[in-house]
Amino acid sequence: MExxxxxxxxxYFGGLHAVEKVTxxxxxxxxxxxxxxxxxxxTTYFNLVSGYYMPTSGSVFFKGHDVTxxxxxxxxxxxxxxxxxxxxxxxxxxxxxNAMVGMHSRMKSGIMNAVVRPPHTRQEEHEGRERVREILDxxxxxxxxxxxxxxxxxxxxxxxxxxxxxxxxxxxxxxxxPAAGLxxxxxxxxxxMIRKIRERGITVLLVEHRMDVVMSxxxxxxxxxxxxxxxxxxxxxxxxNPAVIEAYLGKEG
Amino acid sequence: MRSMYPRIRTIVLLAALYSLxxxxxxxxVMHLSNMAMIYAxxxxxxxxxxxxxxxxxxxxxxxxxxxxxxxxxxxxxLGAPIWVGFIAAGVVAAAAGAVLGIPSLRLRGLYLAVTTLxxxxxxxxxxxxxxxxxxxxxxxxxxxxxxxxxxxxxxxDSYYYLSATLLVATIFVVTRIYYSRVGRAMLAIRENELAxxxxxxxxxxxxxxxxxxxxxxxGVAGALYAHEIRFISPESFVSQESxxxxxxxxxxxxxxxxxxxxxxxxxxxxxxxxxxxxxxxxVLYGATIVLMxxxxxxxxxxxxxxxxxxxxxxxxxxxxxGGDGTTAAGV
Amino acid sequence: xxxxxxxxxxxxxxxxxxxALGYVLMWQAWGVMDFARGDGAMVGAFYxxxxxxxxxxxxxxxxxxxxxxxxxxxxxxERIAYRPILxxxxxxxxxxxxxxxxxxxxxxxxxxxxxxxxFPSVFGDNPIHVGKLIIVPQNLWITAIGFGLAYxxxxxxxxxxxxxxxxxxxxxxxxxxxxxxxxxxxMTFTFVLATVIGGxxxxxxxxxxxxxxxxxxxxxxxGYASAVLGGLDSMSGAMVGGLILGLxxxxxxxxxxxxxxxxxAFLIMILVLIFRPQGIMGRRQ
Numbered sequence: 001m002e003x004x005x006x007x008x009x010x011x012y013f014g015g016l017h018a019v020e021k022v023t024x025x026x027x028x029x030x031x032x033x034x035x036x037x038x039x040x041x042x043t044t045y046f047n048l049v050s051g052y053y054m055p056t057s058g059s060v061f062f063k064g065h066d067v068t069x070x071x072x073x074x075x076x077x078x079x080x081x082x083x084x085x086x087x088x089x090x091x092x093x094x095x096x097x098n099a100m101v102g103m104h105s106r107m108k109s110g111i112m113n114a115v116v117r118p119p120h121t122r123q124e125e126h127e128g129r130e131r132v133r134e135i136l137d138x139x140x141x142x143x144x145x146x147x148x149x150x151x152x153x154x155x156x157x158x159x160x161x162x163x164x165x166x167x168x169x170x171x172x173x174x175x176x177x178p179a180a181g182l183x184x185x186x187x188x189x190x191x192x193m194i195r196k197i198r199e200r201g202i203t204v205l206l207v208e209h210r211m212d213v214v215m216s217x218x219x220x221x222x223x224x225x226x227x228x229x230x231x232x233x234x235x236x237x238x239x240x241n242p243a244v245i246e247a248y249l250g251k252e253g
Numbered sequence: 254m255r256s257m258y259p260r261i262r263t264i265v266l267l268a269a270l271y272s273l274x275x276x277x278x279x280x281x282v283m284h285l286s287n288m289a290m291i292y293a294x295x296x297x298x299x300x301x302x303x304x305x306x307x308x309x310x311x312x313x314x315x316x317x318x319x320x321x322x323x324x325x326x327x328x329x330x331l332g333a334p335i336w337v338g339f340i341a342a343g344v345v346a347a348a349a350g351a352v353l354g355i356p357s358l359r360l361r362g363l364y365l366a367v368t369t370l371x372x373x374x375x376x377x378x379x380x381x382x383x384x385x386x387x388x389x390x391x392x393x394x395x396x397x398x399x400x401x402x403x404x405x406x407x408x409x410d411s412y413y414y415l416s417a418t419l420l421v422a423t424i425f426v427v428t429r430i431y432y433s434r435v436g437r438a439m440l441a442i443r444e445n446e447l448a449x450x451x452x453x454x455x456x457x458x459x460x461x462x463x464x465x466x467x468x469x470x471x472g473v474a475g476a477l478y479a480h481e482i483r484f485i486s487p488e489s490f491v492s493q494e495s496x497x498x499x500x501x502x503x504x505x506x507x508x509x510x511x512x513x514x515x516x517x518x519x520x521x522x523x524x525x526x527x528x529x530x531x532x533x534x535x536v537l538y539g540a541t542i543v544l545m546x547x548x549x550x551x552x553x554x555x556x557x558x559x560x561x562x563x564x565x566x567x568x569x570x571x572x573x574x575g576g577d578g579t580t581a582a583g584v
Numbered sequence: 585x586x587x588x589x590x591x592x593x594x595x596x597x598x599x600x601x602x603x604a605l606g607y608v609l610m611w612q613a614w615g616v617m618d619f620a621r622g623d624g625a626m627v628g629a630f631y632x633x634x635x636x637x638x639x640x641x642x643x644x645x646x647x648x649x650x651x652x653x654x655x656x657x658x659x660x661x662e663r664i665a666y667r668p669i670l671x672x673x674x675x676x677x678x679x680x681x682x683x684x685x686x687x688x689x690x691x692x693x694x695x696x697x698x699x700x701x702x703f704p705s706v707f708g709d710n711p712i713h714v715g716k717l718i719i720v721p722q723n724l725w726i727t728a729i730g731f732g733l734a735y736x737x738x739x740x741x742x743x744x745x746x747x748x749x750x751x752x753x754x755x756x757x758x759x760x761x762x763x764x765x766x767x768x769x770x771m772t773f774t775f776v777l778a779t780v781i782g783g784x785x786x787x788x789x790x791x792x793x794x795x796x797x798x799x800x801x802x803x804x805x806x807g808y809a810s811a812v813l814g815g816l817d818s819m820s821g822a823m824v825g826g827l828i829l830g831l832x833x834x835x836x837x838x839x840x841x842x843x844x845x846x847x848x849a850f851l852i853m854i855l856v857l858i859f860r861p862q863g864i865m866g867r868r869q
Binding site: 303309356359360363364366367368370371372374375378379381382492493496499500503504507532533535536538539540541542543546547550 | 611617619665668669672673675676677679680682683684685686687688689690691693694801805808809812816841843844845846847850851853854857858861862863
């Protein structure tokens with residue numbers, strides 16, 4: 001079943017065609033990678049899907065709904081979660097609070113409930129905490145709940161980003177270069193984690209430079225070059241595609 | 254096991270606050286205490302805006318003034334009961350906060366700051382020039398004293414209990430907001446607005462809400478001031494007053510609730526006790542502020558939290574709100 | 585009537601523009617909104633008052649000495665108050681500038697009292713009659729000096745080595761350091777320059793108003809508003825912002841109500857910012 005589709009989606013920054021008429025459908029439950037040389041428009045495409053950029057032309061559909069004109073926070077509520085390439089944690093908040101912020105759209109209490117704190121608000125807060133602890137445990141951050149995000153190691157910060165996105169209860173998660181800067185050991189853990197995320201029924205969209213990671217876990221791959229989609233298929237198909245080899249793999253061996 | 258310490262501390266502080274008039278009824282000290290508590294409410298309310306949400310304001314005196322005039326006018330000209338005046342003060346100021354919150358959606362950092370500064374000037378000039386309503390620079394006299402349980406609070410020491418109660422209520426509400434879903438959303442916006450949106454937070458909504466909440470409490474502080482001093486004039490709501498409130502918040506510690514209260518008390522009492530040095534006191538005041546922010550960057554609140562934590566835990570604390578209120582705002 | 589308000593507005597506007605240039609320089613090099621700018625202008629005005637009135641020196645000589653004294657003051661203040669908190673949090677640095685302003689203002693109040701000192705018109709009091717129009721010559725002089733200085737500053741930043749170093753520092757401190765620019769010296773120099781320009785703004789406005797310890801607060805606010813209105817990353821924007829504010833104020837004062845002068849100027853500023861959040865000449869971020 002299709003979960004996400006972009007149709008003829010383009011983003012122009014002045015004269016720069018960052019994304020040019022990309023039409024692509026994504027199936028539920030897959031791990032789907034987007035690769036391409038630097039400046040190919042991968043992150044821009046992510047921003048298009050998550051609502052940070054509005055397309056110059058074209059549309060975005062999520063679960064059959066046209067979300068082209070929805071704002072980022074509205075798309076999060078619908079079930080699109082994301083991480084950022086350059087870590088964007090709430091640095092001065094604790095690990096627990098970072099994750100609790102992720103629960104925002106799954107909780108309801110407004111300002112009156114915050115002040116009065118009736119039983120259902122306490123209940124909601126309690127359940128939120130339980131779920132957050134479960135997710136922190138899932139990404140291996142148990143025991144760090146009360147540390148400030150900025151005091152975590154680089155690898156732990158990346159995992160907190162993922163945990164935070166998972167807390168929004170996404171059906172589709174966009175991971176922007178999760179492997180960048182990780183040690184070999186952490187890398188193995190990451191691959192394992194991405195697979196487990198998929199096992200939770202979450203569709204994974206991945207932008208990644210590490211080809212070993214991409215090739216080992218992706219169900220399908222889309223290749224962008226200068227904003228245009230030049231290929232799409234299974235890892236083996238993409239690897240064998242002459243256009244891809246010329247644009248990308250050819251250069252890096 | 255949860256420590257009993259916070260609860261004991263709260264009880265001790267409350268007891269100390271409410272028993273102060275038992276030790277001194279000196280009108281001068283009582284009046285200063287009332288002013289310190291009014292400033293504490295102002296500084297707390299500014300903290301919701303700047304400390305929690307990271308929106309920079311140099312126009313807080315405008316809400317303070319709107320609240321003061323709203324209550325004073327209602328009670329003197331329309332003869333409304335004083336409790337109506339207090340509520341109206343909060344509500345009218347909150348409405349003004351919503352209006353000012355709208356430009357905040359497009360502006361950040363210094364651009365927002367100058368807008369709030371401009372708003373403060375506009376409100377001030379309105380108060381000065383709208384003579385038929387406000388009586389202009391001559392001010393409003395005869396603002397009534399509140400009557401509670403049949404007792405007229407027309408002395409500084411009887412009024413003290415009203416100030417203390419409103420301060421405690423403000424601290425309570427602000428603390429509750431801080432530790433809630435709403436408070437977390439505000440902190441997230443302060444820390445990183447883009448990431449907050451990715452968490453499903455409608456930053457527009459919470460930014461305006463922060464303005465409304467901050468303005469509400471500033472308005473109530475205005476009413477508290479008007480009925481304490483019983484006479485209000487535009488001079489009490491000039492831009493300099495906004496800057497004073499800002500200094501109290503920062504010296505107390507951005508984002509720190511206890512700090513806001515401390516900052517207000519210290520900066521209200523210090524200049525009075527510096528009178529001994531005569532005209533030099535405001536020179537020293539300026540120098541003290543420079544030294545404070547240079548050498549105690551987390552403010553009085555931050556310094557006390559670390560001391561306290563070292564006493565109770567024997568190590569350095571992990572400050573939840575040691576954050577830079579305005580990094581994201583780029584001030 | 586209209587033309588007279590415009591001429592007055594141009595003069596005041598060019599002074600605001602100079603103040604705004606100080607803000608832009610500080611914002612670019614130091615990344616801080618400097619609330620003590622206006623008090624720097626006040627100090628400049630006092631230096632001119634001291635040298636020309638109290639000491640009775642020739643006005644040109646007094647002006648040169650006052651500029652020198654302003655520069656020296658800038659240097660000392662930078663060392664004592666601005667440099668130590670350079671690595672601090674933004675809001676703390678901003679509050680530090682407020683503290684410096686308070687310190688300066690009250691120090692001058694202690695030294696000279698709170699009363700205003702009249703400053704005689706340097707450029708002659710005889711108004712020039714052009715048809716029905718009455719022009720006070722000093723307004724023309726102030727406008728000319730204001731814009732002349734702004735132009736010289738522009739040339740200096742564009743052509744001189746020091747100016748280029750300052751611009752490089754403003755754009756990216758680290759890269760500038762890699763290029764062999766002594767970033768700290770460059771920042772000190774920018775601070776001194778901003779103080780001098782602000783000081784001259786104070787000297788220019790002295791004959792129009794009075795010289796007093798409290799004059800800085802309002803001048804600071806006007807300069808700040810002009811800088812933001814024009815766009816904090818633009819030198820020409822600063823002058824444009826100053827002119828708009830000066831004109832708006834004088835036209836509002838002349839035709840609507842003098843009581844609402846400042847309010848109307850700020851209202852215009854807020855409206856402009858709502859439609860152009862980055863200021864009139866500022867670049868979109």
